[in-house]
Amino acid sequence: MWLMFQFPLCPFSRKIRLLLGEKGVGYELVRESPWQRRDEFIDMNPAGQTPVMADDSRNLVLIDSQAICEYFEETEEKSPMISGTAQNRAEIRRLTTWFDQQFYGDVVAPLMNEKMRKRLVDRTSPDAKMLREAMKNAVSHLDYTDYLLDHRNWLAGATLSLADLTAAAHISVADYLGGIDWRGHDLTSRWYAGLKSRPSFRPLLGERMEVIVPPAHYDKVDFL
């Protein structure tokens, strides 16, 4: 049985959970708070980051969300999410990195720092200026997804791919933390509503992160 070390608002863990949900791969959740830098966790993953997937029965430990996705893409044939020509696959991977690095760095990481880390770890208040900046960045990013979805059915092309799952994972964390203003982003809103209604997404939307309460629209499929 696969164990997944994660916490409810980890976007990189959500990316894997959406992929495994689509593929029908079972796993058990293990709560890990990477900011605590637990010795046993650092021994398993020197980078100290979630998610980590471990299968003790096969002495397997998988680390790094993209390496984990590629592993399951190679070993589980159901619902391929990095598919098509080499060019299509390059576009899927480009956009996956875009969300894992650009969207995460511009939007998700500052929101998590201000609204989660400061509350749970530092016991201080969020910096309003940082929050405004992250929310402004989110608007630019949704302008870009609107642009992509104006030209394509899904973010990276004609079919649902890892780019959509990754984008939805990051957007869902930003949305939980109140960082997304959906007004004026109709194409992205419709695309996100479609993803929210998938069985792979429902379990994520039901989870809560301790004292941090999401906005009322967060888990609704009709959220506009």
Next chain:
Amino acid sequence: MWLMFQFPLCPFSRKIRLLLGEKGVGYELVRESPWQRRDEFIDMNPAGQTPVMADDSRNLVLIDSQAICEYFEETEEKSPMISGTAQNRAEIRRLTTWFDQQFYGDVVAPLMNEKMRKRLVDRTSPDAKMLREAMKNAVSHLDYTDYLLDHRNWLAGATLSLADLTAAAHISVADYLGGIDWRGHDLTSRWYAGLKSRPSFRPLLGERMEVIVPPAHYDKVDFL
């Protein structure tokens, strides 16, 4: 013909160049200084980062160093660099990300900022404290590569892989910028000397970045 948009000290471009060198894929270099945020370059890659690979004859643009590596790995059979079992491939990708994110963030990015960006762009002097910190981080990282090479022939396992090329790309930039103290890291030194003597590495070692002069040992295979 492939064009590669890059600059001599871009570690992510070096990673691709080593891969293409091993695979015998030809390309032409186009000098791009991403910090200038040239409009035509941002139009091509909204992330504004090098490397970008473009093949006008096939209307192809590839973005993000890992997506580019996976593309050539899929389309060029010669010298596979993400090979072996799914587990081996996961380990190759884990370590590739380790160098692209951890080593880059802890060592290469601060060195590039202090010794390249400040000199070329800001016209200010490097911060000695930041440099010391980056060099201290490099020592911890080489302790880790020593540990890996004490257990394996190559960083990710029994054969040369993308993990070695990626590590060498980042280490070479740090070394050019005087950030690596090789003393006490015999295993990593020997591994790096072996990589430096490969035909794929020689062209990189001959290039210079304007006014920035590397230490005397930088391009020597016998550098200790």
